[in-house]
Amino acid sequence: MSIISFGGVTMVFISDSFENALLEAEKATGRKKEELIYHVEKGSGIFKNKQVKLEITGFKQKALIGIKDGNIVYKEGDILPSITPEPNVIVSVNDKVIDGKVSIKEDDTVIILPKNSDCKRNMSIEVSEDQFEAYLIVEYIPKREYEICDCDMDNEITIKAKLVNETYPEKYTKDDILNILNENKIVCGIKISSSESILKTGGKCTIASGTRPLEPVNDQVKYYFNIKNNKKPVEIDGKVDYYNMGEIDYVNENEILVENIQGTDGKDGCNIFGKVTKGAKKKTINLLPGAGCYLSDDGLKILSSLKGSPSIKGNRICVFPVITYDKDIDIKTGNIIFHGGDVVIRGNVKEGLKIESGNCVKVCGSVADSKIYAAGDVLIEKNVISSTIIAGNNQIEEEKLIGLFSEFAEFLDGIYKSFMDLKNSGKLRDDIPAGTIFKVLLQSKYQKIKRSIIVDFNNMRNSGKCNDEAKEILNESLKIYSQIENGYLDNPFKVNNLHKKISDFLIKYEMKNTPADVYIRYGLNSNISATNNVEITGKGCYNTIIKANNIVKFTGFPGIVRGGEITGGGGVFCKEIGSNAGALTVIKANKDSVIEADMVYHNTIFYIGDLIYRVDYPIKKVKVFNKSGEITVEKLKYEE
Incomplete structure (x- = not known):
């Protein structure tokens, strides 16, 4: 091992650890620790076990390696040299191909060759997933010949090669x-020019x-009238006028109401x-004219056959006559019964x-x-006080009617079966008339029916809203009931036959589905029903009963219930429910x-189906719903 001296001057480094002393030596000498020759002594005296003395006595000499004319040139030293091949160079050391940095000894067998490549070409087809596109992919890889570059001697070298020749393959x-399209059975939409x-x-x-x-x-259906009837409050100059719910559309005779815009098949x-x-067929529309309308000769338009208000009833387009009153309706005007169409009152409806x-x-x-009864919608721009409003x-x-018939059929079935059970039990004398048995059964087991049936059936029969078959059943039901009540029913099978008829x-009765809405601004001590939605557009409702088959929503301010x-039926959406007084x-x-509600006070009761929840203290941001068969109330406690 060669020792290089410093002209007789010794280099000493003292530190609190060997590692720190060695680091200081590296910085001072500009050499790596592998190149240093040193002697280490631990501290003594008052600094014992706290200091380390590192004395540099010389440096190791690096071995050198280089390349000349493709061959390795080597100069011996203390520190082994290393080589790193580039990707286009193949190097084997002692018959093992290397692909990274490797240290070399003088007696190692090192072979260096350039990594030449042969020319290649490739053509392939790629097909889209839907099989409507094919892509041609062409690749040309040239033949490349390299020559190993000379490299000056150093302790670490990178072996490089330079490109000396490049030859491309024959073009497709x-x-x-x-040929490749034929092999892949591609026959349609071929674009040779694009290649x-x-x-x-x-x-x-x-x-x-x-x-x-x-x-x-x-x-497509094109409507020539406002199918939404403009029932929302009207906005004028950026301000919402809650008193103005818009005008009812009005058309003249022979006006186009609806047009079928013909589409095309795929x-x-x-x-x-x-x-x-195959291209899909278009969806066709058959226009169905209703009351007050007729179909054009080409079947593509519905036109009005009279003057009136257009609307959609079920799946048919109708025009109803409109009767208009430009003043208040009071006792002088009398009741208004107009089954032929719409009623528009430009004033108030007075008492009674x-x-x-x-x-x-x-x-x-x-x-x-x-009382207001409408087969369609009811729009009241102001207030409803102590009144009954029914839409639909x-x-x-x-x-x-269906409810009454169902209840009465259940009664007939029950009382007939009770009669037969008694007759078959052998507990009654044979000389007791059937009428007497039915009367006793009515008085003992069916008091609820006895109290309500006469009034309900008579009201329904006299309403004028039953078809002939229903009216016939009502008359027969009242007759049979009277015979049962008075004890002179002569034939018990009349009860069973009436039950079967009802x-x-x-079973065959088809109930009409006529969704109708109610829109009011404010309600007090009233009863409001709708077959679709009820919307309160103003202050709210007080001590009012509201029933909607679909949604009840309070959209005005403050929107109080x-x-x-x-x-x-479809949900209730309020802003404030109840009061501080409970x-x-x-x-x-x-x-x-x-x-849903923004604010709910105590003594409010929620029903979701048969599930019940009572509010015991004020809450806000409330959402009530059925979750896995249990009523769930999402809420925040209100703190003043």
Whole structure:
């Protein structure tokens, strides 16, 4: 080992550890620790075990390596040299190919060769997942010849090679493309011209494109009237006027109401393999004219046959006559019964009156202590006080009729079976008349029916809203009931036959679904029903009963529900429920619906289906719903 001295001067480094002393020596000498020759002594005296003395006595000499004319040149030293080959160079050391940095000894066998490559070419086809596109991929790889570069001697060297020759393979031709397309059975939408550039240089291009099927354009319905009836409050100059719910549309005779804009069927497509994909047929629309309308000769338009208000009833377009009153309705005017169409009242409806409409009712003022029955929507721009409002009255009456018939059929079935059980038990004398047995059964087991049936059936029969078959059943039911009540029913089989007749009627009866809405600004001590939605656009409701088959929502300000009972089959959406004084307020929704409110006071009762929850203290941001069969109330406690 060679020792290099410093002219007789000794280099000493003292530190608190060997590692730190060695680090200081590296910095001072500019040499790596592997090159240092040193002597180490631990501290003594008062610094014992706290200091380390490192004395540099010399340096190790590096071995050198280089390349000359492709061969290794080596100069011996204390520190072994290393070589690192570049990717285009192959180096083996002692018959082992290396791919990274390796230390070399003088007696190692090192072979260095350039990594030459042969020329290659490749052509392939790539097909899109939907098989409507094919892509041609061409690759040319040239033959490359390298020569090992000379390298000056150093302790660490990188072996490099330089490119001395490059030869490209023969180019593909259009015939080659046709051959590979044929091999892949691609026959449609071939684009040979798009391949010219990549035949020269390589790359990727679209070589075939199929024809995708064109989507159909469905028939479209164009309405020439406002199908939403503009029932929302009108905005004028940026301000919402809650007193103005807009005008009812009005059309003249022979006006176009609806037009069927004809679409087109889809067109067939063909993928690159020649497989045809059929285009879909368009969805067609059949226009159905209702009352007050007729179909054009080409079947593409519905026109009005009279002057009136257009609307959609079920799946039919109708026009209803409109009767308009430009002043208040009072005792001088009398009740308004207009089953032929809409009723528009531009004033108020005063106390003690009744309005019936075959379609919609619009009141531009308030309604007080009156009754409004409409087969369609009811729009009241101001207040409803101590009144009854029913929208979709015909459907509600039908539901009531079906309910009455179902209840009465159940009664007939029950009392007949009770009679037969008694007769078959042998406990009664044979001389007791059937009428007497039925009368006793009615008085002992069916008091509920006895109290209500006469009034309900008579009211339904006299309403004029039953068809002939229903009216016939009502008359027969009242007759049979009277015979049972008075004890002179002569034939018990009359009860069973009537039960069968009612059951058959219920099975075949098709109830009309006529969704109708109610819109009011404010309600007090009233009863409001709708077959669709009820919307309160102003202050709210107090001690009012509201029932909607779908949604009840309070969209005005402050939107208060205080007292009464609100039922929304599809949900109830309020801003404030109840009061600080604890006014009893009941809110109901179906089991799959939700109730939401910004603020709820104590003594409010929520129903979700049959599930009940009572509010015991004020809460806010409330959401009530059914979760896995249990009522769930999401809420925040209100703190003043």
